[in-house]
Amino acid sequence: MATRHTVVDGAVAQLRQLLGATYAVGDRLPNEKQLAEELDVSRGTVREALGVLATEGLVSRRWGVGTFVSPPLPAASLNMSTIQSYRDRVQRGGHTVAIRESSCTLDVPSDAVLAALGLAPGTQTWRVDRLFTVDGTPSASMSEHIPTELYGVAIDPHAMTSIDTDLFDMLNSHVAGAVAHTATDVAAVTVDAGQAAALGLDVGHPVLRAEQVTFDRDGTPLAHSVSLQRTDLVRMHITR
Incomplete structure (x- = not known):
């Protein structure tokens, strides 16, 4: 059985691929429910995965507005x-x-x-x-x-x-x-x-x-x- 850490890592990898293939800088991502359905994971997993991407600077999360693709960091x-x-x-x-x-x-x-x-x-x-x-x-x-x-x-x-x-x-x-x-x-x-x-x-x-x-x-x-x-x-x- 996959551990929680493994499931979140998998969602992070899938989201990172989506960012590179589907979305441009400044685009707003679908909401957590839609992403959960697309990735076939729970909303909680999506929320944790987006949190990882936010700490990496790949997305920015605006309370009440949504999650947006950030410009690439130089580091x-x-x-x-x-x-x-x-x-x-x-x-x-x-x-x-x-x-x-x-x-x-x-x-x-x-x-x-x-x-x-x-x-x-x-x-x-x-x-x-x-x-x-x-x-x-x-x-x-x-x-x-x-x-x-x-x-x-x-x-x-x-x-x-x-x-x-x-x-x-x-x-x-x-x-x-x-x-x-x-x-x-x-x-x-x-x-x-x-x-x-x-x-x-x-x-x-x-x-x-x-x-x-x-x-x-x-x-x-x-x-x-x-x-x-x-x-x-x-x-x-x-x-x-």
Whole structure:
């Protein structure tokens, strides 16, 4: 049986096709009842799917008036309302995500990172570094620290160096259902020379820095991540 998430994703995909094939910028879409009949889904599913498209900037919803096709955004959208990887969030907007550079090594992170992971100073962890591209252009650099063992299970994150495996896939493959929620702090920062070279920017260019800790259901930290994201290629939408 299809899950609610799968049904909504299917409706989002169908609506995205309709937008590209049938409607022009500024056109008003049929009402939720008509769209539900056309897509053979419930009105609630249509409402959720339109909400996703609205957060991606593909449509605008005017209370009491209707839903309209929006002009295309110059950047991909990054919806932060659910636990998904960077890859999945951007690809959901119809863009191609790839890894240009990656590495997986053993490392002793800073005391601040170890404290966030609940580990003692000097503890060795896995470090996974990845440089992502969106539609062929460098878009985000990520550095993730992961304990070498969780729940007595040895962790091997080498699969994350491929675009086919994200952090959540990797963790759940070692311990099924391990990932429960994330906490992310976002700040605007400027890039130094090394960061600028990797992301194809000028030194001092502003980017978004996201520091994320991934937890299990008991609040045990599973991973610590820091990413630098170009805002001219990817826009972040946070729904709370």
